[in-house]
Amino acid sequence: MDFQRVGTGAHTVLVLHGWFGSSRSWQALLPHLDRERFGYVFLDYRGYGERRGETGQYSIAEAAADVLTAADQLGAERFSLLGHSMGGSVMQRVYADAPQRIRALVGVSPVPAGGVPFDEQSWQLFSSAADSPGSRRAIIDFTTGNRLTGTWLDAMVRHSMEHSDRDAFAAYLPAWARTDFHTEIQGADVPIQVIAGQHDPALGPETMRATFGAWYPNLELQTFPDAGHYAMDESPVTLATSVERFLGRH
Template sequence: MTDGYRTFGHGDHKVLALNGWFGSAEAWRPLLPHLDPTAFSYVCLDYRGYGARKGIAGEYSLAEAARDALEFADDLGWSRFSVIGHSMGGSVMQRILADAPERVRGLVGISPVPANGIPFDEQSWQLFRGAVEEPANRRAIIDLTTGNRLTGVWLDTMVEYSLSNSDKAAFSAYLDAWARTDFHTEIAGSTVPIKAIVGEHDPAISADVLRSTFEKWYPNLEIDVLSNAGHYAVDETPIALATSIERFLVEV
């Protein structure tokens, strides 16, 4: 892992992978052994302020993250590609679609944030806003969004990973970006093939949330609900997730 990205595979179908708020490019590691390296070429990117790009200044917005991803695709010589995005990354992938629809083959959102953000109530907003300074808030969020059912050892590991792999300023700004940016009118009606995958134990991004947002905007939407998973299917059920992703991508 160097220069803010990780690569996997050498196939003809090019795929950008965009992580969530608590992740980085390295957060895809549990998934990689279960992907097909002969059919696909995956590139997992770090945002500014995350992972190997910690310390890189920016506005830390969805638009900037999308621009950076498109510039990176240009550097790779990728004219068309698919995008997978987890959580916040699901919002960034839709921003890429809005900015360069002719370049997107297909989209796969894993517990993806909708393009109109998240309507937090005040108590929930304070929990998430407090996560910028308080590791305990990060732990509570991860526990909540995986159904309060997973080992504390894993929760603590996820919190430490998040603290180690994001600048505080970037972490704070990206919260406002994914939660309070609304650009759904720019993607509504897009005919791009899209799959949205959620975990059965995730109360935050559920199938009902997808039906009230993604299903209204994307006529070619497929929804998959993974058993025994919450918000972090990359860690919780990587084999089932890899299967769901590639069964879709091989058709687009």
């Protein structure tokens, strides 16, 4: 398996993308990372990025098992995890499966281990996104507070369409939205930081307090005032600073 690596530091950080992303969706963050202290490895799920065409169950459990396989291939016995959105669910599943291997967790607008509730109208919109670029654009616009340039929205949609297989994209929606394993991580003493965007209406600070805050006694929650759901694009310098300040302590 080929990996995109940034940095040669002793602290290995496996980076997990969101539903609309890929291993290449962190590009705005890369110039700001400390490549001497940390070694970042950007992974793709089955059906995404470098793994387009690779079939599977497209489940959170399978994605987590693939992360552990990647860690073995990298020779990383212990490592930290940085997960965005759906990647936040995957990183918690990795921790639940192999807690002894995890140094720390960082979630960026992460999906809670209890999943995400939807009303019927929202579920129809999200379900239509597999076949509709317009629905993808509407979701990205909504989750960033309807405040960002259409040029960026269009680029995000293009990236999503070009870096994910349609069937994989469709299958991962119920995977991240309806997978509930929070009883397996409740009370875990792992060091964990969650970064929430003030302009994220679904996975914002209040949702993070009600979920991660209730389950992880060591949670450090930080709210970004100038971000919605995509802090790596909206506030990349601030994100790099916050993540590395936290990881540097663990």
